[in-house]
Amino acid sequence: MRNLLEVNNLTTYFKSNKGLIKAVDGINFTVSSREILAIVGESGCGKSVTAKTILGLIGQKKNEIIGGEVLFKGENLLTKNYREMQQIRGKEISTVFQDPMTSLNPLHKVGQQIAEVLTIHEQISRQAARKQAINILTKVGIPSAASRAEQYPHQFSGGMRQRAIIAMALVCRPDLLIADEPTTALDVTIQAQILDLLQDLRHELKTAIIMITHDLGVVAEISDTVAVMYAGHLVEKAPVKLLFAEARHPYTKGLLNSIPRPGSRKKLEPIPGQPPDLHNLKTGCNFADRCPSVMAKCRQQSPLLKKIAPDHQAACWLYEEER
């Protein structure tokens, strides 16, 4: 499989008056076409910043310092200007954000907001765009879509809004969808429906998905590959089954121990402590202070993400000898 997206050594720093915030600090991953990659991690670890940097939504302001490469179909997105990115966003790479209550413009009709994507990216009449908007609303499971399209966001429930936003993201049949915690703000039953919907649509539209989440349940349900993120670094990456069966990084293990598993009578053990302050990082591994297997070396140098087994990568000094 050819890589659709290749992220090489991506860094996103923010200058602030408290100092440099290293929100994303040298991450590497690839997404092949039709793959679902989950990026999982506690809130504040830099998941959304990663997504927005890939889309070019971060990097325009003076205090935002970006490094590395984001190769999409072989072209580096980070060197493109706003106009060039405009043609890619919404057409080839689209997005679903976390909060459906705030992601739609309250003053525009829902149908109009979907049709807008089409009129930007395709030579299409207003009527045709409107018709297509209604079609895709039906496809994402909105009943009586024609009349719903004429309504405003406040007339939609949270789940309906997220469906409409997914419709908006997929109406131009993008190659890559970045879904940033698309189910976090929804009720559990609605969450499951939205995940099902995303899976159905990806089979039909053949879209690759980067699924950003802090919820391992979502990861298990939907993804092919999992990348675990901690304080701006990727700490482990493996196919989903392998990761759940044989997690190697102490942080990943901690995450898995902190969620209930069916059939298991083991007591849940939350990871002690808090994630570090991103603008006040010590040298060494960012996880050292919370790590049960911390060694002297961990405080001196930060480990890099390296292959520890076939298809399995981890950034941890524990596995240095195995290489």
Next chain:
Amino acid sequence: MWRYITKRILIAIPVLIGISIVAFFLIRLVPGDTVTALLGANYNQEQAAALRADYGLDKPLITQYLIWVKNLLKGDFGHSFFTNQAVSSSIMERLPVTFELMIMSFIYCLLIAIPLGAVASLKKNSLLDYLATIFGLLGVSIPNFWLATILILVFSLHMGWFPSGGFVSFFADPIANLRYMFLPSIALGASVGAVVMRMTRSSMLEILKQDYIEMARAKGVSQKILIISHALKNALIPVITVLGIQMGYLLGGSVIIEQIFSLPGIGRLALQAITNRDYILMQGSILFVAAGFVIINLLVDLIYALINPQIRY
């Protein structure tokens, strides 16, 4: 919608009754009355008593008020004690001047203040933003009569670009009319423009932080459409509210501005009526201005509902 309009008009009735009472009794608290003002130095008891009987001023106050209201309901605003001209026709004669003054001040808000506020928010902390902030602070803190005086000193007396006062009808000579109205409308509109500019700026800054703006970017919306259709439209909702409130300020300010620039508008009419204790004229013009304010507020609320779909009447 129509139900809402009817309701608003019905609510306006007690407001107007209240204003009619205040206008009626307030002017009568001022020492001296129409007759003393009319007779001036030639004041003597018999003549005064005769005139008072003539105008009905010898009747009890309540009776006078009720007679006035009864005539109002018949559409009769009464006649000026001084000129004997019908109050309604004096008002209609003066109305276009005040109206034009307000419209021109209002246009500054639309053409200068709102774009300036929007640009200042987009270029936050730039030189232009600082200039806009200075303009805003000056506009809010400088009293309009002082600004009017300075404008006259600089642009008419010193530079001689604009006349210092007077009026020509727009239909008689549009160019001359605009030259007469230019300085007054700036003096009147500056502070409202400043308030609107600052409101637009802060409202835009708030909107630009919203998720749906980021979402629009993620859809590939161009910068221009993003600003106009996704940000400015939303940012204008609170600005419209402020504009509605400021219209009352424009009406009040026009009294002073018309006086300074000798514009024959309603404000000046009311002021003359007060000086002359011309009760009927003064009551009529105050009531008229109040009704105008009620109508403007209703219009603002309707426009508000038009752009904000979350409000349905």
